[in-house]
Amino acid sequence: MNNEFIDIFIPSYKRANNLKTVKYFTANGYEAGKIHVVIDSEADDKEEYEKECERYNVNLYVYNIDEARVRYDFVHRPSPARRAAGMARNMIYDIARNKGIKFYIVQDDDTQGYEVKRYGKYCRLARINEVVSVFNSIKRFMEVNRIGLFGLSQTGDYIGGAKCVLYQPKVMNTTFVNVNYIYAGERGVQDNDTSMFTGVLNEGYFTGQLMDGVVLKQTQSATAEGGLTDLYKELKLLNKALVTVIQYPSAIIAEKQKMNGGRLHHRINYRYLMPKILKMPNGRSNIAWDTYPEDGMFTNEPKLRRAGNGEI
Secondary structure, three states, X not given: OOOOOOOEEEEOOOOOOOOHHHHHHHHOOOOHHHEEEEEEOOOOOHHHHHHHHHHHOOEEEEEOHHHHHHHOOOOOOOOOOOOOHHHHHHHHHHHHHHHOOOEEEEEOOXXXXXXXXXXOEEEEEOOHHHHHHHHHHHHHHHHHHOOOEEEEOEHHHHOOOOOOOOEEOOOOOEEEEEXXXXXXXXXXXXXXXXHHHHHHHHOOOOOOEEOOEEEEOOOOOOOOOOOOHHHHHHHOOHHHHHHHHHHOOOOEEEEEOHHHOOOXXXXXXXXXXXXXXXXXXXXXXXXXXXXXXXXXXXXXXXXXXXXXXXXX
């Protein structure tokens, strides 16, 4: 089966001259027309983004940040800037829908490469054909099993030593989206990707990430200029630890963690977060997101808006 270049959306903020993800994929032969950079309407460096995107022959989209704020659930007190990475990622659904894109990948704008990992051991940097092959394998897996959300792990997921496991119930950094089953799934002033996958699990849908094969080479967060660094500085990472705790207090707590330098961080007890997937005697799959008549499209848009939107 021939592999295709899957559409990749890259939300970006104040990094017009440092689009590492664009550079990585285009330098390695990824089809430029399948790469989409997304910025907000308040960006004061729009012209720089236009020049860089034209230089690499990739697409640029500008979403209305005022509309995004109205539609977004911050969960906790918003930052002074009233921004969140999840706002941008939620707006991508409409961009994809308008372009007729039914399946896509969301990447941070600081991707520098992937590593090959086999049986819990890192081997080498991944070649682009290996990355594309894994991307397509996940797409086929999601389409066949009717799954709305899945992901690839990153090297930072192995604090305390790499483990030889294939799957983990977590999705972030390299996120695969099947728009037939999910719409605007993120919320929270910070930790919006965690809010999304814990929400998916809590509603009884299957999701997670591939822990072996190809993994994202992690970039240290809250240090590079632009991106989420400004937001981290505004909030001192406190909200990052509290957003999912507020939503699911019976399954997630905030605690000081030695492995995270003693800073406050959330800890998820998956036993209380999600139901177990059972094999039904009639052969019905509990993995598929449309198994039961009551199953609907997963979304985290505010319920008042959702009730009045006939498209969701």
